[in-house]
Amino acid sequence: MTGARTDIEAVEAANTALYDAIEQGDLDALTERWLTDDISVVHPGWPVINGRDEVLRSYALIMANTEYIQFFLTDVEVSVLGDTALVTCTENILSGGPSEADGSTGPLVGGLVVATNVFRRAEDGDWRVWSHHGSPVLIDRDDEDDADASDDDTASADDGVADGSDDTIG
Template sequence: MSRTDIELVEEANTTFYETMERGDFEKLSGLWLDDEISCIHPGWPVLSGRGEVLRSYALIMANTEYIQFFLTDVKVNLAGDTALVTCTENILSGGPAEDGGELGPLVGQLVVATNVFRRTDEGWRIWSHHGSPVLTESDDAEDEESPS
């Protein structure tokens, strides 16, 4: 029994996040289209083209000791050879300890993401990724306390 396009897109989306968790830059590079691609990391400007996008992932991987994604609210929509995936990235990450130990404190972050895939002869490839932070109630309270 062959898998449906929705299952294949879900698999491609999961592979994207698992590859980042492993820090496998070479495999991550192969998940993106060769064409004009774009990426928006939370708080970053728009990155366009393979060079800029892949350089951003190389920097993230080089400066992140540990990262794990727990995906929730995953929805896949298909339109011909294009797929749109929306999801919530529940991220747990950490860097090296200040004293040079194994791992510093872990930090949690909530990001909503849109991943756009295109069907190719090699399977579904990422065309665009856009992540946006989700403000929590404590973030709102801090904003209200800050002088304008």
């Protein structure tokens, strides 16, 4: 196994461990996944959060207010350059609120977030998160394809917005 392949697999494992910690509501495990200095996070719809204490506090808040969450990661791409790695993926999220009065699971809601996770190799050789940025997906790919097909007469590739709307993603 080559060094590059080993790094990619290690980054994939670190990325999986990040999401596992969130799913399990394990703040200690989540804390171990992050670097100890100059980190940042952008949760969907939130402003940028900088600094270890503030980033971990944001996750504690999310965990305390989320009864259930599960991530199904798709479109995962990993790139490693030296001691830095970039992971892009789609977070297919299933989450739920508080349990019903009878103790049954509360209503579940699904959502899509595109995420960029930047990792750095720590002094101990483990890959840790340096930055996470999540952005909600506001349109369906099928809708985008339909809009592209219907706008062929009026939009050119140079327009920058294929469907003529002001919605931007990314």
